Amino acid sequence: MDLSLSRPDLTEREQELVAQVLQSPTLSQGPMLLRFEAAFAAYVGVSYAVGVTNGTCGLHLAVVTAGITEGDEVITTPFSFVASSNCVLYERARPVFVDIDPKTGNIDPAGIEAAVTPRTRAILPVHIFGHPADMEAIERTARRYDLIVIEDACEALGAERDGRKVGEFGHAAVFAFYPNKQMTTGEGGMVVTRDSAWDERLRSLRNQGRGKAGTWLEHERLGYNYRLDEIRSALGVAQLDRITDLLARREQVARLYTERLQSLPDVHTPEAGPGVKMSWFVYVVRLDPRLNRNRIAALLQAAGVPTRPYFSAIHLQPVYRERFGYRGGEFPIAEQLARSTLALPFHSRMGEAEVDQVCQTLTDAIQQG
Numbered sequence: 001m002d003l004s005l006s007r008p009d010l011t012e013r014e015q016e017l018v019a020q021v022l023q024s025p026t027l028s029q030g031p032m033l034l035r036f037e038a039a040f041a042a043y044v045g046v047s048y049a050v051g052v053t054n055g056t057c058g059l060h061l062a063v064v065t066a067g068i069t070e071g072d073e074v075i076t077t078p079f080s081f082v083a084s085s086n087c088v089l090y091e092r093a094r095p096v097f098v099d100i101d102p103k104t105g106n107i108d109p110a111g112i113e114a115a116v117t118p119r120t121r122a123i124l125p126v127h128i129f130g131h132p133a134d135m136e137a138i139e140r141t142a143r144r145y146d147l148i149v150i151e152d153a154c155e156a157l158g159a160e161r162d163g164r165k166v167g168e169f170g171h172a173a174v175f176a177f178y179p180n181k182q183m184t185t186g187e188g189g190m191v192v193t194r195d196s197a198w199d200e201r202l203r204s205l206r207n208q209g210r211g212k213a214g215t216w217l218e219h220e221r222l223g224y225n226y227r228l229d230e231i232r233s234a235l236g237v238a239q240l241d242r243i244t245d246l247l248a249r250r251e252q253v254a255r256l257y258t259e260r261l262q263s264l265p266d267v268h269t270p271e272a273g274p275g276v277k278m279s280w281f282v283y284v285v286r287l288d289p290r291l292n293r294n295r296i297a298a299l300l301q302a303a304g305v306p307t308r309p310y311f312s313a314i315h316l317q318p319v320y321r322e323r324f325g326y327r328g329g330e331f332p333i334a335e336q337l338a339r340s341t342l343a344l345p346f347h348s349r350m351g352e353a354e355v356d357q358v359c360q361t362l363t364d365a366i367q368q369g
């Protein structure tokens with residue numbers, strides 16, 4: 001029985017393609033990256049995809065390409081993995097948090113407009129847990145105030161809203177391939193865009209600021225080495241080939257969980273909003289606020305079921321408290337959600353027996369807790 005919190009789904013196909021690269025003389029900047037990028041752009045439905053070392057560097061490159069700099073403000077969500085906000089700090093700009101919609105856990109578009117100031121340059125929504133943010137409302141506000149939109153789609157590959165895939169909405173969108181994501185390259189990420197100028201700039205920044213026509217030792221701008229190598233690209237090609245199946249398997253596991261848990265009175269199961277097709281990154285339940293979440297997590301751990309409290313609110317992380325003076329109470333909905341969530345073991349190879357085991361252990365823990 002595999003009750004891991006997450007696990008990658010790899011087959012012989014991944015091994016074959018990686019072996020193909022290892023038998024070739026080209027381990028970086030070769031054909032496999034181009035193949036991965038072309039396939040990825042086609043899957044998302046955008047013109048350009050730029051492979052990068054991980055999702056965090058992808059977010060950083062999107063922020064630099066947007067021209068965001070010291071003193072600028074970027075409106076984003078406090079309920080996320082810390083990278084979606086750190087990428088703003090890397091450029092000495094300021095993340096301006098807006099509280100979330102309690103139903104979806106995504107940034108509440110109704111709060112965005114009030115947060116716009118003359119210094120606002122961009123909105124950076126996160127499709128949390130694979131549930132697309134309300135992009136129609138975000139796009140409307142962005143158009144009204146002439147703001148750039150960067151989607152953090154690191155948890156949402158393949159998710160759709162009103163028939164459009166995430167990644168199609170913003171000036172740029174960022175995906176990540178860490179081993180717990182829907183598909184993995186070990187470490188890895190992708191920035192997508194519909195804009196050829198953005199594509200060219202992203203490629204230059206990823207590659208030490210080299211220009212399109214320039215030589216190897218000419219650097220037109222301050223750049224980075226955020227390249228994705230051929231070995232990881234091979235993993236990416238093989239995983240993306242299987243993405244429809246990978247997402248379907250995850251959806252099936254989510255359905256099994258929901259069937260078993262929806263009748264438990266103190267457990268709220270995740271739900272897709274109207275017009276939304278989820279891409280299941282994690283399976284996160286919310287426990288009734290009267291329950292002691294941490295005690296229940298400890299009981300589950302003792303019974304061999306690992307869980308994780310996804311996520312702690314970003315503004316209450318020590319580094320943010322110290323820099324900005326947050327003390328708690330600033331974003332009550334995000335804080336409340338952060339106190340109640342529990343991510344259960346979730347991966348594409350889980351079967352009914354494993355799901356049953358987790359659900360039974362959770363039911364027992366709630367009774368004891």
Ligand SMILES: *Cc1c(COP(=O)(O)O)cnc(C)c1O
Nearest residue numbers: 054055056081083154155176178
């Ligand atoms: C995974 C993730 C990232 C990027 O992660 P890396 O580990 O750098 O690839 C960014 N934002 C969110 C919301 C994520 O879940």
